Amino acid sequence: MGIKENLLSLKNTFVNPHCLLVAVSKTHPADTILEAYELGVRDFGENKVQELEEKQAALPKDIRWHFIGHLQTNKVKYIAPFIYLIHGVDSLKLLTEINKQAEKAGRVINCLLQVYIAKEESKFGLDEKELEELVQSEAVKSLSHVKIVGLMGMATFTDNENTVREEFRNLKSIFDKLKTKKLTSNFDLREISMGMSGDYIIAQEEGSTMVRIGTAIFGEREYK
Numbered sequence: 092m093g094i095k096e097n098l099l100s101l102k103n104t105f106v107n108p109h110c111l112l113v114a115v116s117k118t119h120p121a122d123t124i125l126e127a128y129e130l131g132v133r134d135f136g137e138n139k140v141q142e143l144e145e146k147q148a149a150l151p152k153d154i155r156w157h158f159i160g161h162l163q164t165n166k167v168k169y170i171a172p173f174i175y176l177i178h179g180v181d182s183l184k185l186l187t188e189i190n191k192q193a194e195k196a197g198r199v200i201n202c203l204l205q206v207y208i209a210k211e212e213s214k215f216g217l218d219e220k221e222l223e224e225l226v227q228s229e230a231v232k233s234l235s236h237v238k239i240v241g242l243m244g245m246a247t248f249t250d251n252e253n254t255v256r257e258e259f260r261n262l263k264s265i266f267d268k269l270k271t272k273k274l275t276s277n278f279d280l281r282e283i284s285m286g287m288s289g290d291y292i293i294a295q296e297e298g299s300t301m302v303r304i305g306t307a308i309f310g311e312r313e314y315k
């Protein structure tokens with residue numbers, strides 16, 4: 092099937108039609124992205140800084156670029172002038188650097204804090220205690236060039252739907268708890284980024300506001 096058919100059947104299965112679809116275009120060429128763009132998609136997700144820079148330069152300027160990978164502090168400066176949302180912020184150090192580069196670029200950059208919800212060892216993110224410490228820290232209060240708009244999480248890669256559902260439910264409950272706290276004005280908690288090609292339906296049932304989907308739109312990726 093082509094991108095058009097894939098997008099249509101994907102949207103048909105959305106449990107929450109207001110959930111934002113972030114089309115994960117990593118490894119796919121600019122032409123492929125343009126095809127989705129022409130079908131109305133404006134939000135694209137990438138996980139490599141250099142690849143993102145090249146695509147951003149080549150493609151329409153009204154695309155909202157989402158950074159969904161693990162962002163290294165020394166690379167923030169390359170994407171700060173244009174990035175729309177950084178999904179995977181998992182340290183105060185990274186957040187502070189984003190703030191610094193955002194100020195240089197004369198912008199406020201939207202960020203999601205990545206929370207570790209999976210049972211696997213390899214996934215990045217803050218645990219609940221680290222999240223608590225970060226949001227309550229003195230240092231975070233003075234970061235006026237970032238806006239923390241929500242949380243992001245990845246479930247365990249498994250066929251066990253109960254595990255996945257439990258993990259997403261956990262992220263939603265962490266989010267709800269966080270919302271009851273008194274936070275500074277650089278917090279505006281409204282997004283939960285959870286759900287990929289294999290688990291977006293469960294994620295939406297559990298309260299996702301944005302899903303990051305690649306394979307179900309563009310097909311399998313080929314890594315070179």
Ligand SMILES: *Cc1c(COP(=O)(O)O)cnc(C)c1O
Binds near residue numbers: 160286
């Ligand atoms: C690649 C990637 C996705 C998309 O995965 P698919 O299974 O292709 O939908 C979503 N989120 C992150 C963080 C990714 O790296």
